[in-house]
Amino acid sequence: MVKNVADDSALKSEQTAMNAITIDCVIFGFDKGSLEVLLVQHGEGISKGKWGLPGGWIYKKESTDNAAHRLLNELTGLDNIYLEQLKAFGDPDRFPLRRVITIGYYALVKREDYNIKAGFTASDAQWYKINSIPDLIYDHNEILAYSLKHLRNRVRQAPIGFNLLPEKFTLLQLMHLYEEVLGIEMDKSNFRRKILHMKLLVELDEKQQDVSHRAAKLYKFDPAIYKKLTEKGFNFEF
Amino acid sequence: MVKNVADDSALKSEQTAMNAITIDCVIFGFDKGSLEVLLVQHGEGISKGKWGLPGGWIYKKESTDNAAHRLLNELTGLDNIYLEQLKAFGDPDRFPLRRVITIGYYALVKREDYNIKAGFTASDAQWYKINSIPDLIYDHNEILAYSLKHLRNRVRQAPIGFNLLPEKFTLLQLMHLYEEVLGIEMDKSNFRRKILHMKLLVELDEKQQDVSHRAAKLYKFDPAIYKKLTEKGFNFEF
Incomplete structure (x- = not known):
């Protein structure tokens, strides 16, 4: 057989x-x-x-x-x-x-x-x-x-980035993550306005160190908001 | 065997x-x-x-x-x-x-x-x-x-209701559809405010007929917005 x-x-x-x-x-x-x-x-x-x-x-x-x-x-x-x-x-x-x-x-x-x-x-x-x-x-x-x-x-x-970025990151790093995953180019000031409006990020009293360009502000995710948005969802249009 | x-x-x-x-x-x-x-x-x-x-x-x-x-x-x-x-x-x-x-x-x-x-x-x-x-x-x-x-x-x-409701419907009919599918009770004025804010509905110059209570306004879906929201998505929190 x-x-x-x-x-x-x-x-x-x-x-x-x-x-x-x-x-x-x-x-x-x-x-x-x-x-x-x-x-x-x-x-x-x-x-x-x-x-x-x-x-x-x-x-x-x-x-x-x-x-x-x-x-x-x-x-x-x-x-x-x-x-x-x-x-x-x-x-x-x-x-x-x-x-x-x-x-x-x-x-x-x-x-x-x-x-x-x-x-x-x-x-x-x-x-x-x-x-x-x-x-x-x-x-x-x-x-x-x-x-x-x-x-x-x-x-x-739903938010991403929690496990993909360093604990402290710049808005530009987060935008590049979105750009790379979505395969699109974004406008910096639009992205900044929309992401800050979501209250997902906590602005830290720290800046990047050891960079040749002007040091940018560092942010981290607000774990409670991150969790809430993961469960409840949102609609992120860029 | x-x-x-x-x-x-x-x-x-x-x-x-x-x-x-x-x-x-x-x-x-x-x-x-x-x-x-x-x-x-x-x-x-x-x-x-x-x-x-x-x-x-x-x-x-x-x-x-x-x-x-x-x-x-x-x-x-x-x-x-x-x-x-x-x-x-x-x-x-x-x-x-x-x-x-x-x-x-x-x-x-x-x-x-x-x-x-x-x-x-x-x-x-x-x-x-x-x-x-x-x-x-x-x-x-x-x-x-x-x-x-x-x-x-x-x-x-994403919107629902296009194939579930009559072509012309009241806000209350649409709210009851959401309540039934989601298994929750909603607040009428909240629902009204949120759904109208989405621009998904077209208010008609007609009212319900042959009803014993006060006749309510009739609405229909805006097909272009309905299609756009179906594709792009939104986040509807009640």
Whole structure:
């Protein structure tokens, strides 16, 4: 009896892994003002040598949330990440060998907080700048595009930056974060007016140090307002 | 060889349907000021006689979106509904016989626009008021609770009512729609001030007719503003 099973070593036995549903993780990283995505190079199987989103098969006795955390950790070394489910991607032709539906997860992290180390079936794991994404396996470019759109919607409806910026930051640093994530250019005085109007920031009695240009004021987030806006939402139009 | 397959007649053959992933649809209906949910009674299988969300197996050659529309139509007669995917529900113990992950879809419709007719494996299909939901099969009460929370978030971030209210409506009718969907009581003058401030409504030179109380002004939605707010979003705090 010939079994139509992908030659992925993670799928060792139908007793341990589900054979028609996978997980894929879109991990956005923010580093030195740049938005990046974590990709892995497949070390074996039909996609050997190609790059894709970290992901793989779900064990039969494991929740999809746990599978996402396990796979991300096995393939890239990342741990303790707050992963949020995006949706299931269910085009019948998305996987070349047979029908496989994948469930997407995503996160946005500060790159320097995490060390990356390829493992399991991945021969390499690297951060790629959002503007330099290679051709990815299967429908992974589409999943990434969907995730980026989702992230951009979220950023307009809830605050970001708490875990991405230093504890004390300038308005310009915060604006550059928004510009990079949203992929747009903003007007400094407009941004200043709108962000200060939200009462989200606390102005500190400190300025930047050791800068060659004129030192700018430092701010920090007001944790109570940040929490309230995260829960209640807002609409941030620039 | 004993195969561990659920006794659901929709799963006639592994050649035609996927055997570890299903679809479930949460259809919210609005009727005479009440929020309701469309449920089906199972006519066969392990859940015979019990009520649940309309859903079932995905054919191997059909997209998940198409499967959702097909199943909803087969079980309840509903057609031409804008279904949006919620997420996948992946608890390992959610289905009693074996590991099955389900993908949730949802919609909000005006009840009187649609005729319901049970079919396929459903012996009955009925609208249930949101406050009188029976015990449902598997994790369907949880899926419904998640969907309601999601709907309430959406209602705070984008306009609703265009397809749920008559073309011309009073502010009180619109407020009752919000109250019913959000499950809260609102203050009339607050609501009036906030909704008019959004410029979403056009005040008509007409009043209610044939009412015993004092006739109220009629309004309609401004289609351009409605479209803009649907795309751009807002934050509606009452």
